[in-house]
Amino acid sequence: MxxxxxxxxxxxxxxxxxxxxxxxxxxxxxxxxxxxxxxxxxxxxxxxxxxxxxxxxxxxxxxxxxxxxxxxxxxxxxxxxxxxxxxxxxxxxxxxxxxxxxxxxxxxxxxxxxxxxxxxxxxxxxxxxxxxxxxxxGCFGLTEPDHGSDPGSMRTRARRDGDDWVLNGAKMWITNGSVADVAVVWANAGEENGVIRGFVVPTDTPGFSAPEIKHKMSLRASVTSELLFDNVRLPGDAVFPDVRGLKGPLSCLSEARYGIVWGAIGAGRASLDAAVRYSTERHQFGKPLAGFQLTQGKLARMSTDLNTGQLLALHLGRLKDSVGLRPEQVSVGKYNNVSAALEVCRTARTILGANGISGEFPVMRHANNLESVLTYEGTVEMHALTIGKALTGVDAFR
Known part of the structure; x- marks a missing residue:
């Protein structure tokens, strides 16, 4: 051969x-x-x-x-x-x-x-x-002030009033919320035995407000808001007609999580690139930082982890394009890639030393952002339990 x-x-x-x-x-x-x-x-x-x-x-x-x-x-x-x-x-x-x-x-x-x-x-x-x-x-209202990983316990309510629906409640940590023209909102339709329903809510509807969340230490270059519903009256055709329960919002989260599988690698790559450049330009003890074995060991680990994550993302993408993805497979991607990218950013910061916290370099910004990515759209713990259930057949969520 x-x-x-x-x-x-x-x-x-x-x-x-x-x-x-x-x-x-x-x-x-x-x-x-x-x-x-x-x-x-x-x-x-x-x-x-x-x-x-x-x-x-x-x-x-x-x-x-x-x-x-x-x-x-x-x-x-x-x-x-x-x-x-x-x-x-x-x-x-x-x-x-x-x-x-x-x-x-x-x-x-x-x-x-x-x-x-x-x-x-x-x-x-x-x-x-x-x-x-x-x-x-557009924005997407699922997470609530008291219910993140347990969306089935949401308190936002939708009730029938004649042909209309009336929404009351609140959502939290909503990207694009205060600038959105339309919100997709998931609510507990109590009169239907607590089943979750989805609604298309124009944000100029009376009773809707979206105060922006300030003083964030992460994802600062992002508009994050609350969504508040005070007797928001919607026509009967504002509801999604053919989906009930958590199947609707979770299908959307799988789509978004798939993008995170790839995106985290981009943040890690930018931090690795900054660390490689800095280590070749910065001299200590008469030679560049890149000439020290400990530095090269860090760079090798960072590069290998990112390459592994890149191959995982590409594999999941090819699967999605050919036969489709299961939620458990998306969980593997987010669980691995976000954690790996965050560790890459933290390690890159050590190579840059004190300069690693400077805005002149992207490393600390990426690390801070990934602290949020680690827990939004499914915390690392929830994805670990999803993978564990897939392996054992035993549900450990409750």
Missing amino acids: AHASNPRPLNRQDLLDIDTMLSEDERAVRDSVRAACDAEIEPHIQQWYEDGALPVRELARMFGELGVLGMHLDGYGCPGMSAVDYGLACQELEASDSGIRSLVSVQGSLAMFAIWRWGTEEQKLEWLPRLAAGDAI
């Missing part, structure tokens, strides 16, 4: 030549998103992070023109691209900042996917083209 004997030249930023596993079109998608981030995000992201503010509408229109809002959905103005394309986009977005990827992820994988998958034709026609173009902003 013949064996190839001419390996490709060494690429220090892609030691395993993972690039060869991507098609030319996939690389083009990745490169176009990276170019947009380099031009429109990188010059401003540190200031946005320090200010705790983000020009969401301007960015949404830019991302709409780029075609990344709901890019893995088809019809209604959505590009209909592959799961791998979407993953590569998420990776490049989060290489700039987790808050940027969150903006796109919440818009496309939560708000838009919910309407695309569960909405009526009228709801789709009304909202999806505007959301895909970035002319409207």
